[in-house]
Structures are given as structure tokens and as C-alpha cells.
Amino acid sequence: MTDTKSQILGFVRDRYPQAEITESQDIFALGFVNSLFAMELVMFVEKTFGVTIPNEELRIDNFRTANSMSELVSRLLAEPAVA
Amino acid sequence: MTVTGVAPPAAAPPVPAAVTARVTDRRSARAFVDTHVAPYADAYDRAGRVPEELLRRVAEAGLWAPFLPPEAGGAGMDWVTLGEVHEEVGRGCSSLRSLLTVHTMAAWTVQRWGSPEQRERWAPAFAAGERLGAFCLSEPGAGSDTSGITTTAAESGGGWVLNGVKKWTTGGQRADVFLVFARTAASIGAFLVPRDTPGVQVRPIDDMLGTRASMLAEISFTDVVLDRDALLGPSGFTAGMVLTGTLDLGRYSVAAGSVGIVQACLEASAAYAASREVGGTPLAKLPLIQAKLSDMVTDARAARLLLAEAGRLKDAGEASTIMATWVAKYFASTAAARHASEAVQIHGANGCSTDYPVARYYRDAKVMEIIEGSNEIQRMTIAGQADRERTG
Ligand SMILES: Cc1cc2nc3c(=O)[nH]c(=O)nc-3n(C[C@H](O)[C@H](O)[C@H](O)COP(=O)(O)OP(=O)(O)OC[C@H]3O[C@@H](n4cnc5c(N)ncnc54)[C@H](O)[C@@H]3O)c2cc1C
Numbered sequence: 064m065t066d067t068k069s070q071i072l073g074f075v076r077d078r079y080p081q082a083e084i085t086e087s088q089d090i091f092a093l094g095f096v097n098s099l100f101a102m103e104l105v106m107f108v109e110k111t112f113g114v115t116i117p118n119e120e121l122r123i124d125n126f127r128t129a130n131s132m133s134e135l136v137s138r139l140l141a142e143p144a145v146a
Numbered sequence: 147m148t149v150t151g152v153a154p155p156a157a158a159p160p161v162p163a164a165v166t167a168r169v170t171d172r173r174s175a176r177a178f179v180d181t182h183v184a185p186y187a188d189a190y191d192r193a194g195r196v197p198e199e200l201l202r203r204v205a206e207a208g209l210w211a212p213f214l215p216p217e218a219g220g221a222g223m224d225w226v227t228l229g230e231v232h233e234e235v236g237r238g239c240s241s242l243r244s245l246l247t248v249h250t251m252a253a254w255t256v257q258r259w260g261s262p263e264q265r266e267r268w269a270p271a272f273a274a275g276e277r278l279g280a281f282c283l284s285e286p287g288a289g290s291d292t293s294g295i296t297t298t299a300a301e302s303g304g305g306w307v308l309n310g311v312k313k314w315t316t317g318g319q320r321a322d323v324f325l326v327f328a329r330t331a332a333s334i335g336a337f338l339v340p341r342d343t344p345g346v347q348v349r350p351i352d353d354m355l356g357t358r359a360s361m362l363a364e365i366s367f368t369d370v371v372l373d374r375d376a377l378l379g380p381s382g383f384t385a386g387m388v389l390t391g392t393l394d395l396g397r398y399s400v401a402a403g404s405v406g407i408v409q410a411c412l413e414a415s416a417a418y419a420a421s422r423e424v425g426g427t428p429l430a431k432l433p434l435i436q437a438k439l440s441d442m443v444t445d446a447r448a449a450r451l452l453l454a455e456a457g458r459l460k461d462a463g464e465a466s467t468i469m470a471t472w473v474a475k476y477f478a479s480t481a482a483a484r485h486a487s488e489a490v491q492i493h494g495a496n497g498c499s500t501d502y503p504v505a506r507y508y509r510d511a512k513v514m515e516i517i518e519g520s521n522e523i524q525r526m527t528i529a530g531q532a533d534r535e536r537t538g
Contacts, residue, residue, distance in 0.1 A: 074465075078534060080533065080534075098389065098390040099468060101387050101390070102390040102391055102394075102465075102468060103465035103466075103468060104465070106468075107465045110462070110463040110464060110465070118259065118379055121380040121387070122380075
């Protein structure tokens with residue numbers, strides 16, 4: 064597992080210690096994602112990986128799984144930063 | 147029988163003096179509040195509004211949105227300092243702090259979620275206080291339960307059509323632009339609606355229990371046609387995050403204002419207890435009064451530290467700031483209500499009169515337990531994450 068993925072999984076597991084979550088599991092389907100957690104998740108990703116997620120990337124599919132979040136991070140890190 | 151001293155009808159509020167220095171930190175905020183705000187706050191409370199001149203003084207002091215970056219006309223103020231500044235304003239006048247709170251929410255939302263064009267259009271005007279913002283979420287039928295809002299924004303002709311009624315909008319009587327949360331096909335979206343848009347109607351709400359000078363209004367939107375770029379931030383699932391973030395800042399500012407109320411109660415009570423004697427003994431020497439003062443000192447410090455921690459986490463971009471802000475707001479608002487009640491108690495009959503500010507603090511403090519997440523909602527949210535609370 065990549066470092067990015069394991070950090071994301073660590074964050075989610077830390078928030079929901081009882082849930083058993085894998086890298087390909089749809090966290091929205093588990094039913095515990097509310098807007099507070101969504102906000103925390105976005106802040107965590109931005110802070111941990113030093114990226115700014117533009118509005119058009121704030122799509123549910125980018126946040127469904129640790130895999131998709133990790134792909135989003137790689138994509139953003141590959142792009143030149145826009146103000 | 148001769149009746150003397152009958153209270154005059156509410157007069158126009160007095161005009162504060164010109165501003166000489168910009169507010170950059172707690173110290174300059176305290177000086178601004180002591181000169182321009184605190185001496186007049188009781189008069190504003192009675193008049194049910196703050197004068198335009200005060201709003202201009204706030205602009206001259208650079209207080210409307212100092213957290214915006216310099217290129218947007220702000221001062222790039224960090225969140226810890228902003229919390230200290232809002233505390234000082236709240237110490238002087240909760241109504242003015244409420245106006246700052248909702249303006250902060252509108253300005254931040256534009257900065258955080260707006261496109262470059264939206265930022266260019268609104269941020270400098272918000273920073274300069276040329277345009278004042280207000281926050282429209284609550285409705286006659288939906289307060290705590292935000293998912294129950296019925297105001298709708300329907301996509302039409304490349305833009306939006308807004309319909310619904312918002313209630314309890316702080317500053318609504320005066321604001322130039324409303325940040326309106328409305329139901330879209332996908333989610334709840336945030337829309338910027340200038341007051342002068344056809345179909346917008348403002349009905350003042352006066353005579354509230356507290357924050358009486360914060361110029362509340364009910365705003366109705368009837369077939370209000372908006373451009374495509376009235377929507378701030380993403381649509382879809384993350385649109386809810388715009389609201390979460392906006393409320394988080396509102397809560398931070400109300401927490402700061404609540405610390406200010408505790409501090410104001412402490413200062414008023416300590417001064418009164420030192421000068422008022424009962425049976426030849428100053429109140430300040432009586433153990434039961436000392437117990438109240440000691441709890442005010444302790445809670446003011448504790449609430450301030452919780453607020454500073456939430457601010458530090460905001461400055462660091464840490465996700466845990468959201469929960470830290472809930473905790474700070476819960477602690478500070480309940481402390482404000484408790485100590486405002488004790489401050490009135492210490493003042494006796496004087497505390498129930500308009501001769502002392504503590505009756506105002508008491509009324510204002512009650513409002514802090516209701517706005518930006520009532521006590522009950524705060525406790526439910528905090529308890530909902532109790533299993534995360536681990537140290538180390
Ligand atoms: C002075 C003032 C200024 C305001 N300014 C604004 C503003 O600028 N913009 C804006 O949008 N709104 C504003 N509001 C509205 C404020 O946000 C709401 O009053 C608040 O969210 C509570 O909603 P409500 O009044 O509808 O109470 P309700 O939601 O009807 O709740 C009534 C009571 O039931 C409790 N309760 C609710 N749900 C539960 C539950 N699940 N379990 C247990 N108890 C529960 C509540 O805590 C409350 O005590 C303002 C209000 C005031 C008083």
C-alpha cells in the first residue's frame with residue numbers, strides 16, 4: 064500500500080475505530096459520512112499532502128475510497144499549482 | 147404624586163468619535179472597543195440598532211474582514227488574533243460582534259469557495275466594509291434541523307431562480323448582500339444574493355431578547371433570478387461542506403464573543419463588588435461573592451484557552467479545529483449565560499436596571515446558547531465523537 068493510501072486509511076480508521084475499512088471500500092456506502100466528516104477529510108487531505116483541492120475536483124467519486132483519494136492526491140501533485 | 151425619572155423613549159444612538167488607528171491585535175482592538183463601542187453599547191441596545199457612523203468606524207479600523215489576504219484588501223490576520231479581536235468586540239457589544247460574525251461568514255465563504263472572478267467582485271468590498279454581508283440559513287420552519295430548509299434554487303436558463311423565506315437574519319435590515327443556503331436538485335448550495343435583486347423583500351424583526359441592536363430581519367425571496375455565478379463552491383455532495391465551514395467560523399466568532407461576555411461580567415462584577423458595601427463590608431470580602439468572582443476568573447481563562455486552541459488548529463489547517471470549535475463554543479456560551487446571571491445577582495437591583503450593563507450581558511448571553519448550534523445540538527455533536535477522545 065502506498066504511503067498516501069495508508070495515511071488516508073489511518074485518518075478514517077482513527078475517526079471510526081469500530082469500522083473495518085479497506086482501501087477499496089466505499090466509505091459513503093458505510094453510512095457514517097456526514098458533512099462534518101467530509102469537511103475534516105478534505106482538510107486532512109489538503110494539509111497532509113500540501114494540496115489545494117479545486118471546486119471541480121470536490122466530486123463524490125474522488126472521495127469514495129482510499130484508492131480514489133490517493134489518485135486525486137497524485138493527480139493534484141502532478142499538476143502545476145494554480146492560484 | 148410626582149413621578150420623576152421616567153425613562154425617555156428610545157433615542158437615536160450616539161455617534162462614536164473618529165478612528166485614529168487600525169486594529170491589528172488584541173491590544174488595539176481593546177482600545178477601539180473602549181473608545182468607540184463599550185461606552186455606547188447600552189444606548190445601541192435601547193435604540194435597537196447601531197448607527198451608520200459606527201459601521202464606518204469599524205471600516206476605518208479595518209475590522210470587517212482583516213483575515214482576508216492583503217491582495218483582497220485584508221490584513222492577512224491569523225485566526226488566533228481574529229478570535230482575540232472578536233472577543234474584545236464581544237466584551238463591548240454583542241450586537242456589533244454579531245454583525246461582524248455574519249459578515250465574517252460571508253467574506254470567508256467567498257474567499258474559500260469563490261472562483262477568482264467571484265473573489266475579485268466581492269472580497270475587496272467585504273474587506274473595506276463597503277458591502278456588508280449577512281447569513282441566511284434559518285427559516286420559519288427550520289432552525290437546528292438544517293436539512294429541513296425549504297428554500298429552493300432551481301437551475302433555469304443558465305442561472306438560478308430562488309424561492310423561499312429566511313428568518314432571524316442578523317444584520318438583515320442593513321446588509322447589502324445575503325449568503326443564502328438553498329436546496330438544489332443535488333444538495334444544499336450557497337448563493338450570494340445582492341439585496342437590491344428584484345424579488346428580495348426585507349421585513350425587520352425588532353425587540354428580540356438579546357443582541358437587540360443587531361438589526362435582525364426576515365428575508366423573502368420570490369422568483370429571484372440569479373446569474374450562474376451566484377453559486378459559491380461546488381454543487382453536489384461537497385456543497386454541504388460550504389455550510390459546515392461557514393458555520394464553523396460563525397461558531398468560532400460566537401465562542402469568541404461569549405468569552406468577551408464572561409470577561410465583561412468579570413470586570414463589571416469585580417468593580418461593583420469592590421465599591422458596594424453591605425452592612426459596612428464590601429461585597430468583595432464576602433465568601434459567597436468571592437466564589438462567584440473566582441469562577442468567573444477561572445472560566446474566562448479556560449474559555450479563552452479553548453478558543454485559542456481552536457484558532458491555532460485553524461491556522462495550522464488541522465481538521466480537528468472543527469470539533470475544537472464546537473467544544474470552545476459550548477463551553478464559552480454556557481459560561482457566559484451562567485456568569486451573566488451571577489453578574490446580575492452580584493449587582494442586586496442595580497443589575498436589573500439600565501444603570502449597569504450586566505442586564506444587557508444577561509440577555510445577550512442567552513442568545514449565545516441558541517445561535518450557531520444550540521446547546522443541545524452542540525452536546526449531541528460533541529457526544530457523537532466522544533469515542534474518538536483519546537490522548538497520546
Ligand atoms: C438573535 C438571533 C440571531 C440569529 N441570527 C441568525 C442568522 O444570522 N442567520 C440564521 O440563519 N439564523 C439566525 N438565527 C437563528 C438560529 O440559528 C436558530 O434560532 C437556531 O439554529 C435554533 O433553531 P430554532 O430557533 O428554529 O429552534 P429549533 O430548531 O426549533 O429548536 C428548539 C429547541 O429544541 C432543541 N432541539 C432541536 N433539535 C433537538 C434535538 N434533536 N434534540 C434535543 N433538542 C433539540 C433546540 O436546541 C432548541 O432548544 C438567529 C437566532 C437568534 C435568536
